[in-house]
Amino acid sequence: MTMTTKKPDAGLTSPSSLGEDNPHRPRRSRRIRALVYADFLVLVTVLFASVLIRFGTDWPKSFSTYLIGFLIASALHMLVYYFGELYDAAPRIGAKLWLPRVTALTSIAILLEATIVLITDYYLMPRGNLLLLWGFGSLGITFNRWLSGRIRVRRYGTPRVLLVGSYSDITLGKEHIKECGSKLIVVGEINSIDELSHEIESKQATDVLLLTSGLLSKIYPKPLEDLEMRRVGVFQQILPSDTLLGLRRSIQIAGMPFTALRAHTLSTSRSHFKTFTECLYLVVLLIPILILTLFAAAYIRIVAGQEIILKQERVGKFGSTFNMLKFRTMHHNAEDQTGTVKAQKDDHRIITGLKWVRRSRLDELPQFINVLRGEMSIIGPRPERPDFTNEYEGLIPGYGRRHDIPPGITGLAQVSGHYHTDPSYKLGHDLQYLVNWSPILDLQILIRTVWVIFIGRT
Template identity: 45%
Template sequence: MREMTQRSDDTSSADGAQQPFPVLVERAVGTFGRPLGWMWDRGFRFLFVLDAVALFGSMVLINLVRFGWTWPTYPRSHYWIGFGIATLIHLGVNYFAGLYEREPRLGYRPWLPRIAVAMAIGVAFDGLAAVLTDRYLMPRFNLFILFVVASLWLSANRTVSRHFANRRRGPSRVLLVGHGEAVALAERHFASEADAEVVGRVEQATELFDVVNTTGATDVLLLDLSAFAAAFPEPLTALDREGVGVHQRVSARETLLGLQSVREIAGMPFTRMRTHAMAAHQLRLKRLFDVFVVVLLSPLALLALGGLALWVRIRAGSPVLYRQTRVGWRGRRFEVVKFRTMVHDAEAAGPQLAGREDGRVVRGLGWMRSTRMDELPQLWNVLKGEMSLVGPRPERPEMIAEFENDVAGYARRHELPPGITGFAQINGRYETDPAYKLGYDLQYIVNWSVILDVQILLRTILVVVTRRV
């Protein structure tokens, strides 16, 4: 039986600490462990092969139905190569669309809408690849038919894969957390469920570790918000690390929070909970976006860096750059690079948070801080992979130790690379309380998308122009 251990080294909480945002979140749990470790799971390999067969097979079948055995214009070998290229394109799009992430055993989302979006993007890339490589992949009308046929086939693949996985693992083992009537109501709902069984009941989330170990529960259902309050940030983090699904029941009151992803479990509405970790495919897509933007803007950035460096040299002398140890992704320390805008020995009395009217700032360089141009050298940190363009701002170790004592769940902001700008920076101020900055950062993590990064970068330009800090 699985043995769970509670970890508290990466999170701290304070009595009565208030969370500035509702922490009910909507995406599936991110897995811990080695990057892409799930790719070596036999379930993934099985699904990947099924998808490759479905995509390539769809293209062949469409051509056979339309043209019979005599295909127009090109020799058949030309088509095989084109179909192979298109198959690889779609498999790549599927990966970045999260179609190979593990789904929760309870309350999983329908596959078809997500697959249809991925197929539409893949078909667009098929057309783009045909133009860029001057290679005829397939007739254009076939692309439309491929969208329909492959969407249905890939959905069927996941239904088959899930069926065999559930047969191998047996029914879900459910642990109920709540009081009185809420537990009794849930038990009545589960009485007719063939794919799930209730294996335990507890009233307090603090009892979860022992009960999950004893019962081998695969899913935990929190039946009221008081249970959730006791589960965040621990034991939710440890349960997530062990692959145990955690679901929060949504009552009529919680619908006012505007949750968009409510899932049905045994006829009851729940939302999937997770620690604030991004999936592997999201991290890789985010990294790809960062490198693309930095390389694209590098000529303009180099000119700006040269001019700013000269101005700092004139106003403040040497050194022009300032290095400082910060805490980044997963608690790793690194040296952040900035233009030096403060006097020498600005922190002789110890680490201090910068303020709006900070007397340590060199005369003539305050505008660089108010426009955040002093952060531009951190593009080097982005290229090195230590930072991202957008993400929670990295803090110094001394400050983090203080914040973790005061703000429950503060370490959750280290679940993705820190950024030059962030959601908290475009919404807050220097004096914004760390608890509220944490709320912005966690909202960013659970709602991340490339489009959101673009929006934050554009809004950062507005902040720079208006000098709103």
Template identity: 45%
Template sequence: MTRHDLAPRSTVLGGDPSAEPAAAPTSLLRRLNRRGFRLVMIADVLALSAISIGSMYVRFGFDWPDAPIRSYLLSFALAVTVFIASLYFGGLYEREPRLGAPPALPRAGQQTLAAGGLVALLSLGLSGVFRELGLGPTRALPFPIINLSILIVLGAVAVAVNRRLVHLVRTRREGPPRVLLVGEASELAVARQHLDDERVPARVVGKHSANAGLLEEVNRTEATDVMLLSPRWIEAIYADVLGELDRVGITVVLRITGRETLYGLERLREIGGMPFVLLRAQTMPRSRARFKRLFDIVLLVTVAPFWLPLVGLVALYQFAVAGRPLLFWQERVGIGGRSFQMVKFRTMVPDAEADGHGARLAEADDPRIIPACRWIRATRFDELPQLWNVIRGEMSLVGPRPERPELTTGFEHRIAGYDRRHEVPPGLTGLAQIHGRYHTDPEYKLGYDLQYLVNWSPLLDLQILLRTVWVVLARRI
């Protein structure tokens, strides 16, 4: 079976994204499935606000002190904003699949605890500001610890309850998840036995095997979820079909057998006694990608007093030893496979690729490098102008290194899954750069890049940046 066996021949999936479905039931089910949790943010704001105000009654009863009232009201607004931001960047407003959905309370508790810690730090930092502005008494914190503790505990419960209510409302309006099973006859029979139990909150609406069009079958059955019963089906649907299903809000999961669990897979879910993992067309959800962008901007602004003078000093040296042009602009492939102009200090002779060899990877002892500029490349100071690309949003501080379009095309034909590097903005440095060298094979580098995509966190970015500083100081190339 090939990807083309699953290609759509008509109807909603695989067609014009702007086209409206012909059948009303399709439109209603798909719209409800796509929109997910849009109203839950409003419910969270109302619940957290009510808990914040209620905590004041718990502390003071109905005799609120007059002096700090403005301080408390401003603190409530700030705390609720921080909590909502934490929930958002923690992925609690992403579309959550209903099939085997995990309990919301652990995730909600984790995010509200993180938000509570941030509010506590802000409360300490803003206490002096509030006193200067006359918004509170001399010794009062803008958000008292007692009130904050109540908000963390009850807030986690409220957030989890809101998601449970949304889940119940969606189930009442749409019915249980409509599952399309994909597998061979023996696999389909076993899975059907597990899911046909009336206690299982799912309904099997069809079975798919071998060479019929998967997208057409999803359209025909109005499935909201697709369950692959064997890993061998992944290659058939990745990445075109999986991306099309993800675009219209269809969840795709992979059933895991005992052998696959030995690989150390995490975040397993279960339905009808069958463990499975969620498959995504993109590894990094939108909320995490936006938080990564925010993290880049905050870090750039914070360390600007260090990198701005460094850029100036390197520019003066570069101009003195190499003359003009000072900068070198080159087309690279960025997020989504889109090209952009990456900038760096010129460390090679002019027209370095005019020798007839065309585009090729640089080497440690590349003769095209200007001798007086070798230390700039060794310390990677030639990459400093790419901070401008980061500011423009074309790059990130950490991520897969961008390649030339000519090289990217060759790698994509030679290395399966190479295009997955383009799911996030390219970076100044990355996991592959702190572990690899110039001669490291691109396929090995891809392994580091994909590991980074799956395990991304702000802490991982900080670790990579600090390791990069060590690599620069040690002049490891």
């Protein structure tokens, strides 16, 4: 008789075989799809059950009326859950408090539905059903996640963790894991990140716990990207001093606080939500943008002559290059003598009469064409030229993280600093934006950008 063992829930392929051949991507996709179907079924079931409980079989409206309303309401809930990151890949380990998060998102969905009903007067459901949907819907969605986690453990077995850090930190970590009775299997211990890939492969580890500070610079960005593709979770222990930074996304593993590391700061759902909100901004701002663009184009044509559009190669998302468009404010062949140089405060290359165009940022207006092409976004880190990018990546640790999202026409660094602010300080603003992104932050940046345009800050 042969014995079979459960396969760890981690891709154990070599980095060279990552990508579309990764067999664990389809498994994750199937699990997420199953959650989506289960959540939708829970919502529709709760809505119909609430009508049966309240009215029995003598319904005030027809079945088709309820069916259409319930399907629309359920779809709105699913949209809120998606943008609320309920369908992003969740870590295998760590205490997860799903109910508070699900309840908060359900409350947002119900408020959204109530707003739609008030505005359109369209019938979605009896008002008395809202409380039942809020309570039983939240419980049902939470139950689905608990059940999914149980199935995951049954299928792949207990998580197998690799401890990384100094001898004293590893010893303390092992004691915590043992004392807390945590359902983890410690499969290995190493002191150096250099051995990480080999140890994960040989020990078939599903997760990595970084127990010592100072390891982040060695694991970003490429090693972490490879581990993420292999479905290996990586967690950095939070030190007492780190709590002063106000880290929000912490999880408890064996009684110790950790934060899950991701190769790319914005999750897929948050990235899609950002794109959706920027489409709304574009619709609202379309007419003012067209008016300002036509005015600036006409003025520059009069002052500078025929060639008013300048194309510059810039570095975009994930390091890809594209041609960024600008209104030309400098003389032709301005860099023939100097080569690629940064703009100066009183740059002699700027055409007389166009300094205010540059100072008010109106020369950036053609970049809305780059936005429509999908090369840029309205708000994000400003794209740099390849020469400067290569220089900064060699000098400033973590500079490449700003390429996690499409570059923007404006950004937190632009409204917080000046043209000539040191790149390391600008990077701090860019990373702060990536970590703390929200629609409210984008709106604040837009408002501050309008203020910068009017006061003409350099």
